[in-house]
Amino acid sequence: MQNITSVAGLKNAIQFKEVEQNVNGQLLKEQLYFTIESLKPANLIKGTLKDLATSPKLYENVLVALLGLATGYVSKKLIIGFSGGVYRRIFGSILQIGVTSAVAQNPATIATFGQYVFNRVFHRKQLKAEKP
Numbered sequence: 001m002q003n004i005t006s007v008a009g010l011k012n013a014i015q016f017k018e019v020e021q022n023v024n025g026q027l028l029k030e031q032l033y034f035t036i037e038s039l040k041p042a043n044l045i046k047g048t049l050k051d052l053a054t055s056p057k058l059y060e061n062v063l064v065a066l067l068g069l070a071t072g073y074v075s076k077k078l079i080i081g082f083s084g085g086v087y088r089r090i091f092g093s094i095l096q097i098g099v100t101s102a103v104a105q106n107p108a109t110i111a112t113f114g115q116y117v118f119n120r121v122f123h124r125k126q127l128k129a130e131k132p
Helices: 007-038 041-054 056-080 086-105 107-130
Strands: none
Touching: 007 041, 041 056, 056 086, 056 107, 086 107
């Protein structure tokens, strides 16, 4: 800022600073209002849900989790059936947790294996259908 040498220049500088202070005060009030609104619990939850809904990985993660749970449940039912002793149920639960964890941690490997089995099964059927 330049040096002020007259009373009129001082009055102009004071008026300029007062206007600048009013503008900065208004901006600060608006920012405070925006911050208060964004920190309200309802707005935090709404923002989080909106971020989750637009996340491209959300559907993939949910699908992998559901696939893991379903695979674990089916493997438990295949091993112990719908009835069994205490030890069979405990073993079935441990197996279910293990299978669920394995599927949830390695979805790409499971998908590749599933595609391989699918192709082998339907490819054989096609070969048998083509033979006279």
